[in-house]
Amino acid sequence: MNPKGLIWDAIKEATRLIVASYNDAFLSDFADEFDSYWSKTEGGKNIVSLLSPGGVSRKVSLWCSTVHYYLGDDDAALENWLRNRFPGNKEDFRFTTASHIVLKRPILPSEYPKSGAAVLRFLRELAPESIEQLEDAAEAADDKFTVSFEGCTDDGPVLFAIEVMPPNKRGMKAGRRPNMVQKGFRPGKVPTHIRMQRLFGGNKVERHEVVRADPSWIHGRDTPTVAPLFDKRVLMVGAGSLGSEAALLLAKTGVGSITLVDPEVLDYPNVGRHVLGVAEVRTYKAKSLAEELARRFPHMRSIKYFNEDWQTLYGKDPEVFHNTDLIVSTVGSWEAEGRLNQLARNEPDFPPVIYGWAEPFSVAGHAALIGSDGPCFACGMDHFGSTLRAICEWDTKTTRKQPHCGASFQPYGPVSLSGVAALVAKTTTKALLGEMTPGTEAVYWASKDEIVEQGGRFTREFLNFFPDVPEFGGTRQLEWRRKGDCAFCGGG
Numbered sequence: 354m355n356p357k358g359l360i361w362d363a364i365k366e367a368t369r370l371i372v373a374s375y376n377d378a379f380l381s382d383f384a385d386e387f388d389s390y391w392s393k394t395e396g397g398k399n400i401v402s403l404l405s406p407g408g409v410s411r412k413v414s415l416w417c418s419t420v421h422y423y424l425g426d427d428d429a430a431l432e433n434w435l436r437n438r439f440p441g442n443k444e445d446f447r448f449t450t451a452s453h454i455v456l457k458r459p460i461l462p463s464e465y466p467k468s469g470a471a472v473l474r475f476l477r478e479l480a481p482e483s484i485e486q487l488e489d490a491a492e493a494a495d496d497k498f499t500v501s502f503e504g505c506t507d508d509g510p511v512l513f514a515i516e517v518m519p520p521n522k523r524g525m526k527a528g529r530r531p532n533m534v535q536k537g538f539r540p541g542k543v544p545t546h547i548r549m550q551r552l553f554g555g556n557k558v559e560r561h562e563v564v565r566a567d568p569s570w571i572h573g574r575d576t577p578t579v580a581p582l583f584d585k586r587v588l589m590v591g592a593g594s595l596g597s598e599a600a601l602l603l604a605k606t607g608v609g610s611i612t613l614v615d616p617e618v619l620d621y622p623n624v625g626r627h628v629l630g631v632a633e634v635r636t637y638k639a640k641s642l643a644e645e646l647a648r649r650f651p652h653m654r655s656i657k658y659f660n661e662d663w664q665t666l667y668g669k670d671p672e673v674f675h676n677t678d679l680i681v682s683t684v685g686s687w688e689a690e691g692r693l694n695q696l697a698r699n700e701p702d703f704p705p706v707i708y709g710w711a712e713p714f715s716v717a718g719h720a721a722l723i724g725s726d727g728p729c730f731a732c733g734m735d736h737f738g739s740t741l742r743a744i745c746e747w748d749t750k751t752t753r754k755q756p757h758c759g760a761s762f763q764p765y766g767p768v769s770l771s772g773v774a775a776l777v778a779k780t781t782t783k784a785l786l787g788e789m790t791p792g793t794e795a796v797y798w799a800s801k802d803e804i805v806e807q808g809g810r811f812t813r814e815f816l817n818f819f820p821d822v823p824e825f826g827g828t829r830q831l832e833w834r835r836k837g838d839c840a841f842c843g844g845g
């Protein structure tokens with residue numbers, strides 16, 4: 354007789370019964386609190402997971418730094434992330450294989466495994482089809498191996514992971530131990546139940562904590578609109594104050610591929626309105642902004658840059674323009690944008706273009722989405738490249754002379770410019786998601802007070818078109834009208 358053992362068995366049985374009676378509501382509550390129950394054991398690590406939940410059980414790629422573990426779908430995806438995240442790191446990353454197993458539900462505290470056998474126990478119930486995969490992983494493992502789990506709940510997935518230690522004798526070094534699985538049998542003749550016992554027996558299991566760093570989690574905690582945006586590609590012509598802010602907003606929103614084209618070098622007076630700062634002065638805007646985006650969003654699928662104007666780039670590599678879903682031009686130069694408009698209309702299969710610009714002092718802004726047919730960009734412009742439908746007008750000149758060199762510039766503040774950048778970014782995501790049709794213009798205006806303060810007022814045309822202009826500012830979509838005698842598209 355072993356009274357202690359009997360009591361212990363009774364407790365275990367009682368626990369099993371309680372577990373069996375857990376209903377869905379309980380499981381859902383528990384899943385909400387999963388992180389406060391599951392904690393890493395002494396040898397456990399923090400795992401940064403780049404895996405997109407919602408897939409199937411599969412082999413994945415693992416990189417172990419001295420501090421953390423990183424999990425990615427494959428070596429290439431993981432390496433891309435690590436290069437973005439640790440740009441100074443020149444070492445060759447050595448990846449190992451790990452298993453990712455999708456469970457019907459997260460495991461309960463009573464099921465937390467301490468041994469290999471306990472892992473098999475919950476797998477038999479929650480993912481029996483994955484046992485073979487785990488068996489392969491165990492046999493291929495030279496030493497310990499990592500398994501990450503995705504437990505499905507009504508409120509989304511719960512992620513956790515373990516490390517299964519090798520079934521070796523205490524104190525025996527990895528690689529020197531005898532083949533514990535094979536022992537006593539001829540090769541290939543180990544009965545399955547004995548092999549499983551040996552691979553998943555009393556061998557120890559460590560617990561790891563998993564944090565998600567995948568796009569769906571980063572860009573809105575699994576909001577459904579994130580995935581379609583992540584597959585989209587945007588080419589930004591211009592990475593100045595407006596272009597850089599719009600690019601940053603697009604990256605934050607979760608657009609997965611951004612290419613930056615700009616020939617200019619950042620200068621001190623740019624810094625007050627640009628995403629980049631003094632540390633990047635005298636570097637190319639396109640290159641430094643690409644690096645900044647990569648540092649901030651290492652999971653992005655692609656971030657490219659070209660330190661040249663778009664015409665030069667197009668001359669060398671027109672495919673860059675064709676292999677994108679949308680072009681966003683913020684260069685604000687009629688010379689450059691008039692040519693882009695011409696190319697966009699003449700070249701077959703050219704992607705749609707959004708032309709974004711700010712009016713003086715950024716108290717108003719425009720984002721016009723132009724397709725390959727319908728009105729062209731020039732349809733809304735006069736011969737000098739000024740918009741036919743300005744929102745504000747001014748009695749005095751709005752440009753100021755720059756001392757020393759005689760160049761003129763348009764003064765505007767970073768706060769009001771952010772309204773225009775938001776307009777351009779919002780129009781871009783709408784166009785990418787098919788929520789806005791080409792031949793549409795989105796406009797933004799600041800409060801009437803702000804416009805008056807800068808010495809401006811609404812144009813008569815804008816007031817005629819839209820008499821109930823809100824005094825506190827707003828946005829609106831308008832039709833980009835075709836001009837009958839357009840020099841570019843002939844209006845036809």
Ligand SMILES: [Zn+2]
Pocket residue numbers: 728729730731732836839840841842843844
């Ligand atoms: Zn036209």
